[in-house]
Amino acid sequence: MLVPLAGGWNPLLGRLALDQIPYNNPILAPLFVVVALGALALIALITYYHKWGYLWKEWLTTVDHKKLGVMYIIIGLVMLFRGFVDGLMIRTQQVWANGPDSSGVFGAVHGYLTPFHFGQVYSAHGLIMILLAATPLLVGFMNIIVPIQVGARDMAYPYLNALGLWITAAGAALIMASLFIGDFSHNGWFGYAPLFEIQYSPGVGVDYWIWTLELLALGTSLGGINIIATIVKMRAPGMSWFKLPIFTWASLSANIIALTSFPALQLALALVASDRYLGSHFFTAGLGGNLMLYTNLFWIWGHPEVYFVILPAFGMMSEIFPVFSEKPLFGYITMVAASFAIAGVSWLVWLHHFFTMGAGPEVNSFFSIATMLVGIPTGVKVFNWAFTMYRGRLTFSAAMLWAIGALFLLLVGGLTGMMLAIPAINYMVHNSVFVVAHFHSMLLVIVYAVFGSVIFWFPKVFGFKLDEYWAKVMFWLFSAGTVGVFVPMYMLGFMGETRRLDYVFNTAWHPYLVAEEIGIFLYCLSVVAFFVLLYVSIRDRVKNQVGQDAWGTSRSLEWLTHSPVPFYNFAVIPHINERDEVAWRRQHGLVQKQPEKYLDIHMPNNTGMALYIGALTFVLAFALTWRIWWLCLGSLVAIIALMIVRSFQGDAGYIIPAAEVERMEKEALAREARIQTGAHPLPAGGRPVPGEAIAYERQDKL
Amino acid sequence: MSQGHDNPIHHPEVQMSSSRGYFTGFLISLGLMFLATFLVASGSMPPFGLLMVITICAAITVIAQIYFLLHLDISEHNIWNTVSLVLFIPLFIITIGLTWWMFSQLYLRTMPMMPGMGMH
Incomplete structure (x- = not known):
């Protein structure tokens, strides 16, 4: 050793x-x-x-981007639930362990969690919510929607896509393993130098934390490469850059910053691992190390990362507002510019996470101004959404409610963010629960956008709508919970409550803590409502079936194909004429136009290799955590061997014959004709197309 | 997936790779790393000169790796690589430059002057 x-x-x-x-x-x-x-x-x-054969053939070995996306979202929702339970535990501990007279059970002096256990709970809560709930949920949506929106049959690298999923799953499995084998890190989700050094954290908790983060960083980077390549190289004919749907633009900007920033995290954690495993001194206080350098490196990644998760959420909102306002998105070009401005500025602001380091007034002023600059493109987006709704024909469906909720939270989070950008204020509220309330407002923007998107795109993926009534019940319970938890938290922040207290000394804060506990109880009810929503929707799935255009007012390309989307996405790749292709086709009576003849389709084969390599990365990370060297070496060699085997196998893919495509298309069209009667009467005819419109490329040219 | 894939081996950016190129890149990186390690371990140079020399070593390693291992050049078929490199360079300048600035300011306030490091 x-x-x-x-x-x-x-x-x-x-x-x-x-x-x-x-x-x-x-x-x-x-x-x-x-x-x-x-x-x-x-x-x-x-x-x-x-069902084992079905599970293996249809899900575990699949390279279909939609199924991989669904699995990403399932991981995200399961981990969102785990993170929520952690949040519930934190709130309960604080309301219980309040004041010197509070009782204690299970070995704790106050409350029911010992300080060491409490530290693990809040560290796991933060890490899970950002990297295992928000990130997989958003990556899942990008996986499902982006290839359909650009008119591709699959991702640019279908096998790499599966690999990214299974490495992410390995990361989720590793953090869950830390519950029952050993313990988890207790020094916050971002880690404090030199507390995470082996002298001060001798257990395996920090090692679990390092390798979980490394796996997730790897998985997310692979996904980012794939999405960028898909958008750049695989757009449908006619789809020039400024006809790209807005969610795809948001995904592109988000993945560019993910791809460029994740190496900083991987490097920072590799150096921490070097300190802990090899005895180096990168982040110790002595022997030439610098502990603030860790904080610096971490947030060089950390700030672009928070924009990596917020930008796709903005994209989702930009898709939902126009559909339920029956108007095109206001200021498309400025929206794109704002996304990239946010992505660019995200690289200039990371010091605002540690203003109190004491780098001096010039440095703090620079980062303060850069941070305030973020408000400009974000403000552009907020006004664009407002103008999209202005004088629109608004439908307050459940998806729209979630999107409007996200808009309100963005205002609250954004304005408190502006306050925190001022170093003088930041010094006062640094490390208080005011900061916690601020970034929860921002991250809840993502949760709201994600639930809005779940409702919005669910019919596209599964072919039936979610129940509107229960979706709205869930929305109102969730929003009541948000107010209940975070309004008192902002107030407590101003009163000086610091974050991560396992024992709250001030009994005057008790009413606020009780209010937060009531808020988290409302969140619990919203979780119940979500399960009821799933149950009711699946029970009534035949009644709620929809055709290709589930909402009747949809705009972008994914609504042109059938619901549920066939595994080849489009029988014939459509020709793109306009920015809002489906809205344009509906206007000109072209939505129902079918290609004259079908051609063979080339698709990638399923493979179990990604699953094997994902499982081996879990073994490798587990062995590294527990320092089982023979197992590390074995799994590493096995991973390399499998990669070599895979590279020699190649994948020629397979061909779906044109006749088979035609049969499946006829079936889907017949199904749609059955549903369409009565539900959304489509306008026949429509205005004639000016000039010459091409719905599909001329078949003789293909 | 479009119809008819070209054999990836025939792509120009794949054609650029050769075992000689990879080997050269690997040896240059390894040699420079050993040189830097040796210089630091032996302590035979004054700190400032040492810092300069290992910085130059690191820069040469980066260039060698970009050329020999990543095959980046400015030819037509590498246009996307060139674009991404050009977009990356500001990020390097921002992250390294701002880190240098903030830590030099921090050191002025918190660190004792190190012998031989000269004046700030």
């Missing part, structure tokens, strides 16, 4: 030993029993219904 380790180490199991399993923890042990029983029940059900 290059560094002295507390506790035992043996060559076979590394640091892993029986006493690392928290079987005597009063919270984790029952949870483990529940999880194990749930897993057993799931396996039994799949076996009983003979």
